[in-house]
Amino acid sequence: DVQMTQSPSFLSASVGDRVTITCxxxxxxxxxxxxxxxxxxxxxxxxxxxxxxxxSGVPSRFSGSGSGTDFTLTxxxxxxxxxxxxxxxxxYSAPWTxxxxxxxxxx
Amino acid sequence: VQLVESxxxxxxxxxxxxxxxxxxxxxxxxxxxxxxxxxxxxGLEWVANINQDGSEKFxxxxxxxxxxxxRDNAQNSLYLQIxxxxxxxxxVYYCASALxxxxxxxxQGTLVTVSS
Numbered sequence: 385d386v387q388m389t390q391s392p393s394f395l396s397a398s399v400g401d402r403v404t405i406t407c408x409x410x411x412x413x414x415x416x417x418x419x420x421x422x423x424x425x426x427x428x429x430x431x432x433x434x435x436x437x438x439x440s441g442v443p444s445r446f447s448g449s450g451s452g453t454d455f456t457l458t459x460x461x462x463x464x465x466x467x468x469x470x471x472x473x474x475x476y477s478a479p480w481t482x483x484x485x486x487x488x489x490x491x
Numbered sequence: 492v493q494l495v496e497s498x499x500x501x502x503x504x505x506x507x508x509x510x511x512x513x514x515x516x517x518x519x520x521x522x523x524x525x526x527x528x529x530x531x532x533x534g535l536e537w538v539a540n541i542n543q544d545g546s547e548k549f550x551x552x553x554x555x556x557x558x559x560x561x562r563d564n565a566q567n568s569l570y571l572q573i574x575x576x577x578x579x580x581x582x583v584y585y586c587a588s589a590l591x592x593x594x595x596x597x598x599q600g601t602l603v604t605v606s607s
Binding site for chain 2: 416418420422426427428429430433434439469471473475476478479480481482483484485
């Protein structure tokens with residue numbers, strides 16, 4: 385089975401901070417890697433697809449990079465509305481696989 | 492675009508349940524679709540994918556066959572049948588688009604509770 389491991393699992397940060405979340409795949413995923421944001425009680429929202437493509441309507445402070453097995457989501461300047469849980473997802477082959485999530489909380 | 496799930500309910504262990512997703516506002520028949528779930532207080536788990544005409548299906552437990560994904564393009568509807576339900580299947584089940592290697596559209600979810 386494919387495993388997706390995110391780090392850290394929990395992150396405490398302040399408004400204005402630069403935040404980086406990493407995602408490592410147990411098997412190559414080429415660049416078929418998406419990032420989602422989820423707030424409590426809400427459905428996930430697509431932020432990044434194909435490792436580095438910004439989904440329409442998503443603020444440019446979000447960016448993604450990586451290929452193969454190692455990927456990164458960066459928030460350049462954390463805003464109050466960015467406090468949420470973030471998930472990576474391998475979409476290289478079906479069924480897809482999520483990482484365990486990274487919760488970003490206010491310091 | 493709207494994806495509206497329905498059919499979630501309280502079910503006894505060992506039972507079966509079929510949940511539904513009604514799609515509108517996009518060309519449903521041209522999209523891969525899928526289901527994800529989230530147990531209370533836990534992370535997301537992708538469950539199954541289905542291609543545009545239903546001829547290709549993939550599920551997280553393909554060897555056991557407890558999750559059966561299907562669709563009706565004439566009704567713009569997606570379905571997930573879950574068999575041999577267990578307590579650990581208790582979750583909010585989300586319907587999502589799955590075209591071009593990403594899930595752009597999501598429903599708000601339907602809660603399935605497995606308990607005696």
